[in-house]
Amino acid sequence: MIxxxxxxxxxxxxxVNEVNALxxxxxxxxxxxxxxxVGANGSGKTTLLNIxxxxxxxxxxxxxxxxxxxxxxxxxxxxxxxxxxxxxxxAGTAPELSILDNFRLAALRxxxxxxxIGIDGAFKASVREKIAGLGLGLEDKxxxxxxxxxxxxxxxxxxxxxxMDHTDILxxxxxxxxxxxxxxxxxxxxxxxxxREYQLTTVLITHNLRxxxxxxxxxxxxxxxRIARDLDGAAKEKLELEEMYSWFG
Amino acid sequence: xxxxLTALIQGLxxxxxGLGIFITMKIFxxxxxxxxxxxxxxxxxxxxxxxxxxxxxxxxxxxxxxGALAGVLTGLVHTRxxxxxxxxxxxxxxxxxxxxxxxxxxxxxPLINIDTVFSALAIFxxxxxxxxxxxxxxxxxxxxxxxxxxxxxxGIAMRATGNSESxxxxxxxxxxxxxxxxxxxxxxxxxxxxxxxxxxxxxTDINMGIGIVLVGLGSVLIGDALINWLGIxxxxxxxxxxxxxxxxxxxxxxxxxxxxxxxxxxxxxxSVCVLAIVAIPRLARRQRS
Ligand SMILES: Nc1ncnc2c1ncn2[C@@H]1O[C@H](COP(=O)(O)OP(=O)(O)O)[C@@H](O)[C@H]1O
Ligand SMILES: [Mg+2]
Numbered sequence: 155m156i157x158x159x160x161x162x163x164x165x166x167x168x169x170v171n172e173v174n175a176l177x178x179x180x181x182x183x184x185x186x187x188x189x190x191x192v193g194a195n196g197s198g199k200t201t202l203l204n205i206x207x208x209x210x211x212x213x214x215x216x217x218x219x220x221x222x223x224x225x226x227x228x229x230x231x232x233x234x235x236x237x238x239x240x241x242x243x244x245a246g247t248a249p250e251l252s253i254l255d256n257f258r259l260a261a262l263r264x265x266x267x268x269x270x271i272g273i274d275g276a277f278k279a280s281v282r283e284k285i286a287g288l289g290l291g292l293e294d295k296x297x298x299x300x301x302x303x304x305x306x307x308x309x310x311x312x313x314x315x316x317x318m319d320h321t322d323i324l325x326x327x328x329x330x331x332x333x334x335x336x337x338x339x340x341x342x343x344x345x346x347x348x349x350r351e352y353q354l355t356t357v358l359i360t361h362n363l364r365x366x367x368x369x370x371x372x373x374x375x376x377x378x379x380r381i382a383r384d385l386d387g388a389a390k391e392k393l394e395l396e397e398m399y400s401w402f403g
Numbered sequence: 404x405x406x407x408l409t410a411l412i413q414g415l416x417x418x419x420x421g422l423g424i425f426i427t428m429k430i431f432x433x434x435x436x437x438x439x440x441x442x443x444x445x446x447x448x449x450x451x452x453x454x455x456x457x458x459x460x461x462x463x464x465x466x467x468x469x470g471a472l473a474g475v476l477t478g479l480v481h482t483r484x485x486x487x488x489x490x491x492x493x494x495x496x497x498x499x500x501x502x503x504x505x506x507x508x509x510x511x512x513p514l515i516n517i518d519t520v521f522s523a524l525a526i527f528x529x530x531x532x533x534x535x536x537x538x539x540x541x542x543x544x545x546x547x548x549x550x551x552x553x554x555x556x557x558g559i560a561m562r563a564t565g566n567s568e569s570x571x572x573x574x575x576x577x578x579x580x581x582x583x584x585x586x587x588x589x590x591x592x593x594x595x596x597x598x599x600x601x602x603x604x605x606x607t608d609i610n611m612g613i614g615i616v617l618v619g620l621g622s623v624l625i626g627d628a629l630i631n632w633l634g635i636x637x638x639x640x641x642x643x644x645x646x647x648x649x650x651x652x653x654x655x656x657x658x659x660x661x662x663x664x665x666x667x668x669x670x671x672x673x674s675v676c677v678l679a680i681v682a683i684p685r686l687a688r689r690q691r692s
Contacts, residue, residue: 164626207573209569209572228577229572229573230571230573230575230576230578231575231576233572233574233575234575236573237573238573242570244567245569246565246566246567246569246570246573247569247570248562248563248567248570248571249566249567250562250566251559251562251563251566252636253562254561255559255562257558257568258556259556259560259563259571259574259576260557261573262556262560262574262575263575264575265560265575265576266556267556267557267560267576268555268556268557269552269555269556269557270435270555270556271554271556272555272556273554287654299635301637321559330662337462363679
C-alpha cells in the first residue's frame with residue numbers, strides 16, 4: 155500500500171527558478187491496485203513517482219509504504235519495496251555489464267551483495283528461462299553487454315528484472331515513450347502479464363490515451379502539481395476517448 | 404636483455420597502481436589523483452617499518468590499510484561534502500605530503516642491508532631474476548584476487564555503480580559508499596606499488612610519487628586501448644592487459660633513456676607520452692569524420 159499525505163515539493167526554493175512541482179497532494183493506493191497517471195508535461199507526474207521511490211524527498215508531507223513511514227529514507231533503501239522502469243531505457247540498466255550481470259543485481263535488489271560468486275548454472279538457467287518467455291530471442295545473448303540491445307529490448311528486460319526479487323510496488327514512467335510501436339506492444343504485454351502474475355501495486359505514467367483505456371483499475375489526472383481527477387474502475391470504463399482529449403484541451 | 408628485464412620489473416611494480424587507476428578511472432569514472440600521495444605513503448610506511456625491523460607480512464598489512472585510508476578520505480570529501488573528485492584528490496594528496504614527510508622523518512630513507520620482499524622470497528642466484536619472479540608472483544596473486552572480487556556479487560555491484568547510478572540506486576546499492584570503497588581499494592593498490600618500488604630501488608624518497616599518477620594513467624590508457632581493440636570481456640584478462648600497459652609504458656621510458664635522453668627530462672617525456680596516447684585517437688577520429 156502507498157500512502158501520500160499532504161505532499162508538497164518545491165525545487166530550488168528561494169531561487170529565481172523556483173518550481174512548485176507538487177502542491178499538497180494526498181493519495182492512497184491500495185494493495186494490488188493498478189493506477190494509470192496522466193497529465194500534461196510538467197504537471198508533476200514523474201516527481202510523484204520519484205517521491206514514492208525516494209529519488210526525490212518531499213519538501214513537506216509524508217510517504218508511507220505498507221504503513222511504514224519512509225519520507226526520509228533514501229532511494230536505495232526503498233528498493234526493498236519498490237521496483238521501477240524509467241522513461242529512458244538507458245537509466246534502468248548498466249549498459250557495459252552483461253545481461254546476466256544485470257539480472258544478478260536485480261535478483262539481489264532487496265539483499266546484500268556479498269563477496270562471493272553468485273552466478274552459477276542454476277541462476278543462468280532461471281534467467282534464460284525467464285528471458286525466453288519474452289519471445290525476443292534474447293535468451294542466447296546472456297553474456298552480451300546490455301548496451302548492445304535496442305531500447306525496446308532493454309525496457310522489456312528491465313521489466314523482467316523488476317520481478318527477479320521480491321517486489322510489491324512497480325513504478326512505470328512512460329516505459330514505451332522511447333519505443334517503436336512493435337517494441338512498445340511487447341513491453342506492455344510483458345508488464346500486463348507480470349503485474350497480474352505477481353499481483354503488483356502499479357503506477358503507470360503514460361501519454362498514450364489508448365494505453366490509458368486499456369490498462370489499470372483507476373485513473374488519475376494531474377494538473378499543475380495537483381490531482382485534478384481521480385476515477386475508479388467503473389468510471390474509467392465509461393470514459394470516452396473524446397472526453398479524455400478534452401481534459402488536455 | 405637486462406635492459407628489457409629492468410623495464411619489465413619496473414612495469415610490474417607499478418602495475419598494482421595501474422590496477423588501482425583502472426578501478427577509479429575505468430570502473431568508477433572518477434579522476435582520482437590521490438595516487439601521487441598514496442604511492443609515496445606506501446613507500447614511506449614500508450621504509451619506516453622495515454627500518455624498525457618489522458617482518459614483511461605486517462608491513463604489507465599496514466601499507467594496505469594506509470593506502471585504503473587515504474582513499475577513504477578522498478571518497479568522504481568527494482561524496483559527503485560534494486566536492487569535485489579532482490579537488491578532493493588534490494586536497495588529500497597535498498595533505499599526504501606532510502604526512503609522508505613525518506613518517507619518513509627526513510626526505511629520504513635508504514634501505515640497505517635490509518631483508519626485502521625480493522630477498523625474502525629469493526629462489527635464484529641472480530638478484531635480477533629474483534626481482535622478476537617476486538614481482539610476477541606478487542602481481543599474479545594481486546590480479547587474481549582482484550579479478551575474483553570483481554566477479555562476485557559485490558564486484559558486479561561495484562562495476563554497475565560506475566556504469567549507471569540511477570540503475571544501482573534502484574537496485575538497492577548505496578552509490579556513495581560504493582565509491583568510497585572503490586577509492587579505498589584503488590589507493591591500497593597504489594600503496595602496494597609504493598611498497599614494491601621502495602624495496603626494488605632500495606630507498607624511499609619524499610618526491611618519488613610526483614607525477615606518478617600520469618604514468619599510471621598513460622599505462623591504463625594503453626591497456627584499455629588494447630582491451631577495446633581486441634574486444635576483451637573477461638575481467639582477469641582485462642586486468643592482465645592493464646598490467647601489460649604498465650610494462651609497455653616503462654619500456655617506452657627506458658628506450659627514451661637509452662637513446663641518451665637526459666633523466667631530468669623524464670617527467671616531460673612522460674607528459675608528452677600521455678598526451679600522445681590521449682590525443683592520437685582523437686585526432687584520428689577527427690580525420691575520419
Ligand atoms: N530535479 C528537478 N529540479 C528542478 N525542477 C524539477 C526537477 N524535476 C522536475 N522539476 C520541475 O518540476 C515540474 C514537474 O516536472 P515532472 O514531475 O517531471 O513533470 P511530468 O513528469 O508530469 O512531465 C516541472 O516544472 C519540472 O521542470
Ligand atoms: Mg515525466
